[in-house]
Amino acid sequence: MSRGDKSSYSDKQKRQAKHIEHRQEAAGKSKETAERIAWATVNKQDGGGKKSGHGHRDHR
Template sequence: MSRGDKSAYSDKQKRKAEHIEESYEAKGVSKDEAEARAWATVNKQSGGGNKSGSGTQKSETAKRADRKDSARRASATKHGHSPNAGRASSSRGRRGSTSLSDMTRDELMKKAAEQDVHGRSRMRKDDLIKALS
């Protein structure tokens, strides 16, 4: 499908885009901008044109998890960290490690509770590491 080709969209998606476009034009947005915003909205809501085959569309829960993971990785990259730094793929990767920085915030909270660290509920991960060190 070439860019701008709407043939892969369902009739319902086309109607939705047209309705959104009309809404934007009524608010004074230019025709080109209104069309671009309308299709962007349809794409965001439905994931693009029709998908063929069974099981190709993700559930809302899976989409939400993917967005959350993507946001976490983007934030880590923005702050100069490797997206998976300090985060093992599963708890088995952390079992043998005693380093505080390898622990999750929840694990640090449990350890802080055991040591009765004052003010732990308001602490961030870095603060918990300092308090436990």
């Protein structure tokens, strides 16, 4: 079951999450675990939600 509202994500982020989810399922993870990993990965990469194109990235 999907957790949270995903409407603030771009189409690209949704495609990335779906791709990651499918890869995780193929690796033997449950649907729920695969989805959680996918969205956590997208959030870590992009900081979640749509970006306005302003500001800067934190380079650590």
